Amino acid sequence: MAEKTTIVLFSGDLDKAIAAFIIANGAAAYDHEVTIFFTFWGLNTLRKDEVVKTRKGPLEKAFGWMMPRGARKLGLSKMNFGGLGPQMIKHVMKKHNALSLPQLIELAQEQGVKLVACTMTMDLLGLQKEELIDGLEYAGVAAYLGDAVDAKVNLFI
Amino acid sequence: MAEKTTIVLFSGDLDKAIAAFIIANGAAAYDHEVTIFFTFWGLNTLRKDEVVKTRKGPLEKAFGWMMPRGARKLGLSKMNFGGLGPQMIKHVMKKHNALSLPQLIELAQEQGVKLVACTMTMDLLGLQKEELIDGLEYAGVAAYLGDAVDAKVNLFI
């Protein structure tokens, strides 16, 4: 039976999302069944780049405007310097032929990593399915725990 | 034998504390034996709302004044906006009938989740038992490791 690995991606920081996907892709390459459960700010990693028309209340609209729209817009947890830090990191990653975060996400989906959006957070922040990238599953904490209890490696990032 | 789940709550952020208690309560609902070990800023989650009279040195007093006094006073790890962010989150949680952090803590205690305050941090920050809510256990890292080594799901939040 395949080993299992789960990651809760709570953070919406570029550096932490990169770390999460590098671990997830590494585990998938070793034939682990891997689940990433996106909750709170982590959901921003999954937003589409473009503005998607939706009907929302004013508070949900405000969250939508204030939070980064997708993997290309995330900031760093340290040394963000108003967006200069992420540019520096992206520059050195490209120079070293490291995969960018959007490419890491694509690779994860190709490798069958299960990407699960936390439905409770979506409700709270007013994020709708049309605003998120394709190929996701939608579930709550019970589904996460069901995966985690069978996994050897469980991380909260 | 019951599955075990442990969480180290290091963070003193409202959003991370909510995530910790949602996972803990979910695991307890599935009959896991759940331990949350509160260390560093995570201990602020357990402070009583009211000022408790204690004898302290000046540095311990300073920590006491600077750190948030209980679950109702925590800020967000992102988008705190000087306290506006937590108000927004509390508002949408109430609107969606989600349990507030104080209610999540109460539910955890009702479900038998073991809440353990890290005695070493209490010494360092000068926090005394009378300043923390009732129903806690007091222990160090050895007790945490004793629980974690038997648990399938171990998270650091």
Next chain:
Amino acid sequence: MAEKTTIVLFSGDLDKAIAAFIIANGAAAYDHEVTIFFTFWGLNTLRKDEVVKTRKGPLEKAFGWMMPRGARKLGLSKMNFGGLGPQMIKHVMKKHNALSLPQLIELAQEQGVKLVACTMTMDLLGLQKEELIDGLEYAGVAAYLGDAVDAKVNLFI
């Protein structure tokens, strides 16, 4: 067979590094085989105090200057107050005879905790082996996963 414990130290914050080493040293005292895998900002914990002459490109030089040079220079994740917070924490730790971070690192090495520097991050940030303390191993995410899959306690800090 010995129990195994792994920690990914992603964070470059003093408080989180202290927590990581206290858990690692605790586990080692219980005869666990312990690995700390230092990635991203966590690598700063391992930098030598002194400036080491190296040949680097301008971007790598910039990272080198902006990032804290070793365990004595790390800031706090909360209440840093431009460096006052770390002084306060160091002061109370000394007062309570708690080991400082440099002492915790030394103890970990004495107890045989395996300290692994993430080679991919070293490439990206332009950190070279001569800039890091002695006694480290150098490896990538595959080696980390190899340890983690046999471990009961796996934390991401």
